[in-house]
Amino acid sequence: MPSYRTIGLMSGTSLDGVDAACCRIEMPATDEPLTETTIELEASITDEYDAEFRRFIEGLCTDTATIDDLAYADIAVGKRFARAVNRLCSTAGIDPKRVDLLGSHGQTVWHAPQQRDLPGDLGKTNTTLQIGDESVLAAETGIDAVGDFRRADIAAGGHGAPLSPLLDWLQFADGGEHRIVQNIGGIGNCTLLPRGPTRADVTAFDTGPGNMVIDAVVQAVTDGEQRYDDGGRLAATGTVDEAFLETLLDDAYFEMEPPKSTGRERYGGSYVETLLAEARNRGLEAADLVATATALTSASIADAYNRYVPFEPDRVIVSGGGAWNDTLLSQLEARLSCPVETSGDRGIDPDFREAALFGLLGALFREERPGSLPSVTGADRAAILGTRAKRP
Template sequence: MPEHAAGKSRLAVGLMSGTSMDGVDAALVRISATADHPKVRLVAFHTLPYPKEVEDQLLRVAGGEPTFAEGISGLNFMLGEAFAEAALGVCRKARISPKRVSVIGSHGQTIHHYARSGPLPALEFLGEFAKLRPELDATQRKFKRRNPEGEMYFISFDYGIGRKLLKALQKGKPVKDFWNLPSSHTLQIAEAAVIAERTSVPVVSDFRTADMAAGGQGAPLVPMVDYLLLRQKREGVVALNVGGIANVTVIPANAEAGQVVGFDTGPGNMVIDGLVRQFTKGRKSYDAGGRWAAGGKAIEPLLERMRRFPFFRREPPKSAGREQFGKPFLDAYFRGRGRSRPDLLRTATELTVRSVYDALERFVFPKVSVQRLIVSGGGAHNRLLVRRLRELLPQLHISLSDDYGLPVDAKEAMAFALLADRSLQGLPGNLPAVKECRRGEGCGRQRRSNQRAWREVFLPSARHPRSAEGFCRAELPPARPSSRPAGQRCWRSSRSRDGLRPRSWQRPTAPSATGAQPCPSLPSL
């Protein structure tokens, strides 16, 4: 039986799929020691890559292309199956039964994220708003002179609203009286109920939504883990994670939890990967080791123009995603550039490096003494990026998180295993100073397998025979005939009793006597 008590050694699985949208990372960890000073050891790490068609669908949805609720619902359940398989896969790799796992922490797959930041949100531009920028900037300056305390709001998604907003600003009309700005919102898919059912392990999910509900930004989510595992008594530390988006956790020497600061600095690999996909027409998705960019030269005028993007000037806490640095950003700054591909990639790489450098210089170094920079995430494999960080920040000792027992590829998945474990103990998973939360909150929502609950309620003794699915036969609904055409395939999980048989593609079968139904087909987007 899994052990849930704090202080005892226990196993947990963390599941993570980031803004790169290329697959699911699963980390099986052993957690021991106390809640304030936990020890986390990686037992096994496993990556389940997305098929290209799934990756393309996710990129289209996250990029804001029109879709249907049916398509998003289908992706939600399909990714739930994928996340469950990743969790079972990492258990198989470690030769450990899922029954020994106390909890699974699932971040899910983000397909949209919009976070307001502070009482004076910055003015930002997405896609077609780039053409409004000179006019809006001039009007903003005039408006601020007439209304020093006036509020300027985030603009997004609708060109018509942008035009109306421009007219309102020209008339000196307060924006808050003109437009009811939507509140912060975020959406992660990969249904946690599916993960709980397939694994029979309690699942903690909805970390971002829980944080936003408490008044936070919803990202970054790992500063609590960075604080617990990377703090130093005599040295200030910055933990830099370079995923699709780059984020930092700033931990002063001998810090208390309330002194820790965390925020997104801007693009990590997102802009680089987007260019690589464009240049190769989807055949490649990243610049391996930064070798392609290393053969080019940064385009300084373009770089300086991108560094003026308003997100970089916003005060922390702040978070970003594809809504800021996805396809609209690429179209606004890179489309139609008559320069070589290595030059454009070198410029995108330099944008990541300099946005990290600018964020530290502007928001961190004036307030905190820092001696160490610890790098993790996929960007840690980009030798050019790491070399440029060392050149721009010679005063810092720069190393990879591998040196601290946190492999660069597994660190975020390990973090969600620890956050889920804290949630199971009723402990907070975020830091108020990181996300503007009103207080430190317990992170995520817990889900348990209905199969386990039904066994507890309906199967107290051997008097009730079990079906192959573990349910009491008497409590199952009557089987319905399948409307699926004969021979059509479906993606479903096939597991033996110990839960260790891999998922496979199978032809659907007729409903069994126990009422098990064939999997529904996945609607296309």
């Protein structure tokens, strides 16, 4: 049974920082079911972005970013991810020489799931862009780095997202329950796990905004003193403006059928500016606005289940930063007819589920085994994901 020690690296659309998770991955032989894979988190840290670096990345997630900006940022993000690896190794007493590889998601700066015409007779494609040079990462850590995981799925006709359902299938599927794994990072995405699913039974899609809109609203109403609503405490003191919420739910993205994915380009700065302007016109108090933004996330998730999930879930398992927002979880449970719990109750820290995923995908790359789920991404075939940069 192949065994790997990997460090998975993830920075999501919330731009909180780099999540780094050292994982022990035991994989079955190639003639055995992949469901026999075990993943153990040995150590983890979040290396937070400072305000300057966060603004730097936010500036790239716009249609005004220049090629020059992106070229330099690719190196900067690689260095920033390397710093997270080195800090994890230092704080946890991990010898880098005993780490088999790094699996790095990089930093998404643009996600364009809609097909667009290419020049001449080259056809159409969708695309996605993650930066964070793997060669820099390998050079500054002394560990082979695997990254750029999404492009192989796009080459196979998929969206390149979401990728986390693979881990959800291996860790959370159950023979006796219909389950949904709901990640609430900057964007919300759900993995649908019917009872005893095979690889082909797993489906997933992005539900819409997760923490992204809530965080931006909190920063606006507190003049930057708070970056997020800790525990949902501010939302808990407010009242949801149901009429405004209904307006926000009248969104073309929610009408789109899966497979679908979205990101900061849709629910980022421009979206929030429009939302804030409308809130001012309606005279909403700060706490009421945060409560309404929180309800947008919970209501859009529940609405997605009602529209697009072909079974009644027996359980919803939440991961991501939203797992720590008690008000959000309470709102969600009130809209559903099943228990809502966190992935921590099932052995995967909510903050490090996606970092663990990229540690797993790195191991699959090393084994030359597919890491994508075509039933999720819409691809024509399963693909081996990633490219590798060798350490010096």
